[in-house]
Amino acid sequence: MTAPTMADRADAPAPAPSEGGRASARRFGTVALAAAVVVGLVLGYVGGLFTPTLTRPGDASVEAGFARDMTTHHAQAVQMGLAAYQRGSDPEVRQIGVDIALAQQGEMGAMQTWLRSWGLDPSGSQPRMAWMAGGQEMVKNGLMPGMATPEEMARLEAAQGRELDVLFLELMITHHTGGIHMIDGVLGNSDEPDVVRTAQTMKNTQQSDLVNLRNALDRLRP
Template structure:
C-alpha cells in the first residue's frame, strides 16, 4: 500500500499549459516519443506479428496498461485509507466499491502485459506525471486527515483522480488497437463517470 511503497513508486501531478499539456507515464522503449505521440494525437506504432499473442496491440496499448496499473494502485491506496479514516458511511461504501472494481482491473492489465512480453511497471525508477495523480504531499495530507475533513479531501481527490483516468481512457480509445483494452476503457469511462457524479452529490451534503 502507499505507506509501504518505496518513494520511487509515488507519482506527481503536474499541471502545465500550452502545447504538450499532459506528460504521461512511460511505457517501454523510447518513452518520450511514445508519450508525445499519444498526447499529440499521432498513432503509436503497431507491434510486429512476432510480438503479438492472441490479439494485436501497439505501444499505446502497452503504455496505457502500464499507466493505468499505477493509477489504479493509487486509487486503491486512497480507498484503503477510507476504511479507517472516513466518517460518512457512504464514503466508506464508495471507497470499498472503488477498491473492489480496480483491483481486478489491475490483475487483468498485468496479465495482458505478461502476454505481450512487457513489464507491468515502468523501469528506471523515474518519476513521471499523469492526469489525476496525487502528489506524495497530497497523499500525506489525506493520510493525516480524519472524519469529515478526510471525507471532503477523499472525495475531491478521487474526483480529480477519476477525471484523469477518463482522460487516459479516451486517449486509449483513440489510438489503441487491442480490442480487450478498448473494452476495458469503456468500462472505466462509464463506471468512473458515474462515481464522479456520486461523489459530487456527497460533497454537496458535507
C-alpha cells in the first residue's frame, strides 16, 4: 500500500471536534455570558446607588436656595393665617386663614425633607435670594418679595375683628404675589422632578388663594 503523501494529508478534512470539546466550548460560552450578566448587574446597581449622590442639588444650588428661602416665606404666611383664623370675625376669612396655614406648613415640611435628603443644612451660607437671577435686588430690609414688614405684622397682631379681616387679606395678597414670583424663579431654573412638581402645586394653590382673597376683600372693604 502506498503511504499518503504530504498533499494527501493537507487535503484531508480536519477531524471533527469530539463531544467533550464541544461541551467544553459550550460551558465556556455559558460561563462568559453569565459573567457578563453579573458584571452588567453590578455596574447597574453601582450606577443606581451613586448617581443620586453625584447629581443631588448642592449647597449653593437653585433648589437648596429656594427651599430655604421659601420655608422662611411660608413661615410668615402661617403666622398670618393663624392670626386670621383665631381672631378674624368673617367666617370666610377665618377659613381662608386656616387653609393657608395648614397648606404652607405642610409645604415647609416637604422642603425641609428635601434638604435632609440632599445632606444639606436647613440654613446655608448664601445670601437671601442669591439662587435667583436678580433676586438679591428684590430683598428689601432683609425681606423677600411680598413679605410683610415687622410694623405690618405688629399691626396684624394688634388688630381685631373686621379690621383684622381686611388687613389680613391685603397683606396676604401681597405675600402670595411675591411668593409666586419666587416660585416662577425655581420653575424656570430647576429640572429636579420633585422640586418642579411641588413648586407647580404651590403656584396653582396660591393662584387659587388669590382669587378667594381678592373676592373677600372686595366684599369687606368699606
